[in-house]
Amino acid sequence: MPDKVTIATVAAHAQVSRQTVSNVLNSPHIVREETRRRVEEAIAALGYRANQAARQMRTGRSQLLAVRIEPTRDGINGSVLDRFLHGLTFAAAAAGYRVMLYTADDDGDEIKTFDDLLASYDLDGFVLTGTDHGDVRTLWLAERDVPFVTFGRPWDAPERHSWVDVDNADGTAQATRRLIDTGHRRIAFIGWPAGSGVGDDRRDGWQRTMKAHDLDPTGLDRGTADSIPNGAECARDLLTMPDAPTAFVCASDSLALGALQAAGGRTAVTGFDDTPVAQAVGLTSVSQPLPDAAARCIDLLIHHLDGAPTGTHQVLLQPSLVVRTTA
Amino acid sequence: MPDKVTIATVAAHAQVSRQTVSNVLNSPHIVREETRRRVEEAIAALGYRANQAARQMRTGRSQLLAVRIEPTRDGINGSVLDRFLHGLTFAAAAAGYRVMLYTADDDGDEIKTFDDLLASYDLDGFVLTGTDHGDVRTLWLAERDVPFVTFGRPWDAPERHSWVDVDNADGTAQATRRLIDTGHRRIAFIGWPAGSGVGDDRRDGWQRTMKAHDLDPTGLDRGTADSIPNGAECARDLLTMPDAPTAFVCASDSLALGALQAAGGRTAVTGFDDTPVAQAVGLTSVSQPLPDAAARCIDLLIHHLDGAPTGTHQVLLQPSLVVRTTA
DNA sequence: CCCTGCAACTTGAACGATCCAATCATGCAC
DNA sequence: GTGCATGATTGGATCGTTCAAGTTGCAGGG
Numbered sequence: 001m002p003d004k005v006t007i008a009t010v011a012a013h014a015q016v017s018r019q020t021v022s023n024v025l026n027s028p029h030i031v032r033e034e035t036r037r038r039v040e041e042a043i044a045a046l047g048y049r050a051n052q053a054a055r056q057m058r059t060g061r062s063q064l065l066a067v068r069i070e071p072t073r074d075g076i077n078g079s080v081l082d083r084f085l086h087g088l089t090f091a092a093a094a095a096g097y098r099v100m101l102y103t104a105d106d107d108g109d110e111i112k113t114f115d116d117l118l119a120s121y122d123l124d125g126f127v128l129t130g131t132d133h134g135d136v137r138t139l140w141l142a143e144r145d146v147p148f149v150t151f152g153r154p155w156d157a158p159e160r161h162s163w164v165d166v167d168n169a170d171g172t173a174q175a176t177r178r179l180i181d182t183g184h185r186r187i188a189f190i191g192w193p194a195g196s197g198v199g200d201d202r203r204d205g206w207q208r209t210m211k212a213h214d215l216d217p218t219g220l221d222r223g224t225a226d227s228i229p230n231g232a233e234c235a236r237d238l239l240t241m242p243d244a245p246t247a248f249v250c251a252s253d254s255l256a257l258g259a260l261q262a263a264g265g266r267t268a269v270t271g272f273d274d275t276p277v278a279q280a281v282g283l284t285s286v287s288q289p290l291p292d293a294a295a296r297c298i299d300l301l302i303h304h305l306d307g308a309p310t311g312t313h314q315v316l317l318q319p320s321l322v323v324r325t326t327a
Numbered sequence: 328m329p330d331k332v333t334i335a336t337v338a339a340h341a342q343v344s345r346q347t348v349s350n351v352l353n354s355p356h357i358v359r360e361e362t363r364r365r366v367e368e369a370i371a372a373l374g375y376r377a378n379q380a381a382r383q384m385r386t387g388r389s390q391l392l393a394v395r396i397e398p399t400r401d402g403i404n405g406s407v408l409d410r411f412l413h414g415l416t417f418a419a420a421a422a423g424y425r426v427m428l429y430t431a432d433d434d435g436d437e438i439k440t441f442d443d444l445l446a447s448y449d450l451d452g453f454v455l456t457g458t459d460h461g462d463v464r465t466l467w468l469a470e471r472d473v474p475f476v477t478f479g480r481p482w483d484a485p486e487r488h489s490w491v492d493v494d495n496a497d498g499t500a501q502a503t504r505r506l507i508d509t510g511h512r513r514i515a516f517i518g519w520p521a522g523s524g525v526g527d528d529r530r531d532g533w534q535r536t537m538k539a540h541d542l543d544p545t546g547l548d549r550g551t552a553d554s555i556p557n558g559a560e561c562a563r564d565l566l567t568m569p570d571a572p573t574a575f576v577c578a579s580d581s582l583a584l585g586a587l588q589a590a591g592g593r594t595a596v597t598g599f600d601d602t603p604v605a606q607a608v609g610l611t612s613v614s615q616p617l618p619d620a621a622a623r624c625i626d627l628l629i630h631h632l633d634g635a636p637t638g639t640h641q642v643l644l645q646p647s648l649v650v651r652t653t654a
Numbered sequence: 655c656c657c658t659g660c661a662a663c664t665t666g667a668a669c670g671a672t673c674c675a676a677t678c679a680t681g682c683a684c
Numbered sequence: 685g686t687g688c689a690t691g692a693t694t695g696g697a698t699c700g701t702t703c704a705a706g707t708t709g710c711a712g713g714g
Contacts, residue, residue: 049446053383054670119376381700
């Protein structure tokens with residue numbers, strides 16, 4: 001078996017010193033063209049790979065990012081999480097970083113994990129999915145100057161830190177516009193109770209679009225906890241109105257599925273998130289550009305890691321409506 | 328701000344040498360009771376955490392495991408992957424390990440990634456989800472004595488390496504038995520074309536159960552690519568038979584969904600994997616014990632890492648039937 | 655009294671990279 | 685030919701930990 005290849009092996013093979021090899025890797029511009037080529041050939045010939053642990057010990061940087069994985073949660077639910085994670089891992093790898101996972105029961109537990117990961121693994125940064133109002137985790141990280149980006153904006157203070165988000169209002173606006181274009185006039189909204197940033201934003205997109213087309217949204221708005229039965233109940237309730245709606249814009253695929261069941265195919269329905277369920281039953285749904293969102297998260301994080309920590313950056317991405325059979 | 332706490336800081340604080348502190352951490356039994364307590368107090372007082380990079384450089388072990396994340400795939404599809412990943416991360420953390428993600432386009436690319444991760448991060452082991460016939464990845468890893476476990480058994484050589492799997496045959500057997508118990512006699516199977524280990528196993532469970540109850544499965548068996556329309560087509564085909572089936576056991580939720588659409592509620596249907604789709608539409612489906620499977624994967628891997636590399640181990644878990652409205 | 659054996663702890667070296675400061679080679683001006 | 689500036693290259697120290705070898709103190713046997 002071949003002995004392990006270190007920077008010294010490469011140096012000997014290329015007839016230069018260790019430092020020159022290190023320079024070829026980290027500051028190629030200060031090495032003479034010919035020498036550089038010779039070293040690069042030695043690296044290729046020997047199959048040398050820099051030992052991360054040794055590098056990390058000296059530089060204090062691990063090239064490691066961490067993301068929390070949760071079985072289910074509001075911010076970003078199960079069916080989209082894996083696509084987001086894939087995007088993150090892919091984008092991180094392209095930038096020379098790796099993604100590590102961690103779990104946590106609650107915010108306090110998560111902060112303990114931050115501390116742990118930073119102390120023993122020297123993590124370079126975190127990606128958080130979903131933030132609450134007055135999130136203690138972001139405060140903790142900011143206090144310690146730990147680089148992080150959230151997927152989902154902080155609703156109470158948009159410029160407090162860097163984030164990437166999808167324009168929820170634009171998503172429901174697209175869905176509403178599509179329904180108006182196909183002839184609907186009485187379009188109802190089935191969403192969550194007021195108070196959640198994401199939910200309010202989705203409701204807002206529907207409401208604004210209705211008004212922009214001189215349609216009155218009054219009385220066509222319902223708020224309930226996210227589940228299929230609740231969606232069905234709201235739909236049934238709306239359908240018993242005197243001037244019943246002919247279409248439902250829903251804040252989630254779950255609610256949309258309930259509405260579909262209650263309406264029995266006679267009413268147009270749109271969902272949100274384009275989950276596998278939507279694909280399976282042919283539900284028209286708003287799709288989030290997850291690979292793109294993940295890539296932008298990595299961009300922002302790397303920017304914080306490499307460049308000067310001057311200010312925060314925000315990225316708002318546009319979703320797209322996937323039209324299927326229900327609208 | 329507090330200076331960084333190293334093993335030397337702790338040693339000075341507890342009035343012992345660095346090595347004694349190291350011993351308290353790694354071989355507590357060789358340290359005298361009183362000394363040990365003093366060191367432990369110093370560790371707690373200073374909030375000391377061992378630096379993984381330094382430890383890794385010396386020992387060659389990183390306490391890091393890697394899993395491939397893929398957006399969609401046969402072996403373990405998107406909707407179950409995140410639950411499995413959560414389980415893995417949780418179980419790994421409990422054993423002092425962390426989980427790292429990587430992506431790969433194909434098997435060759437994945438092997439290149441193995442090489443990369445091993446060389447630069449000193450990864451301790453891998454968890455692979457799903458294996459093909461004559462998998463080149465497992466061969467590559469085995470040749471280099473890299474510890475790994477697969478979720479999904481190798482169909483061509485069951486004892487080649489350690490694995491954890493769910494008893495697919497038992498899953499369809501449970502579904503079939505349930506249908507028989509509720510009065511069905513003509514029970515058809517809609518699955519994939521022969522040749523895939525998982526698919527054949529699921530077919531086998533149905534077939535054996537039928538025969539065990541003196542029911543003739545002849546002509547009640549269909550194989551097709553996994554999709555909703557294909558499921559619907561097979562169901563329609565079966566329903567035109569002279570002695571048409573009254574129930575369908577399907578090898579996946581997708582096929583089951585198609586069958587449901589084609590049958591229009593007059594026929595009992597069971598799916599496989601208990602995806603969110605199944606929960607959404609009330610489909611009775613076979614559920615895999617994912618958190619348990621993940622925990623067993625970690626168990627086996629840790630066993631390989633810690634103990635002697637004597638032989639391989641196999642774990643076969645029983646799935647459970649989640650009965651909803653369709654059967 | 656010395657030697658051996660053992661337990662408990664200490665010391666020096668090493669892992670593989672990067673940083674720092676010193677050295678060496680080169681070209682150019684005088 | 686000498687002096688000097690410029691810039692590539694070199695050797696040594698260092699990060700925090702564990703391994704290997706060594707030291708100390710003490711009990712027991714010959």
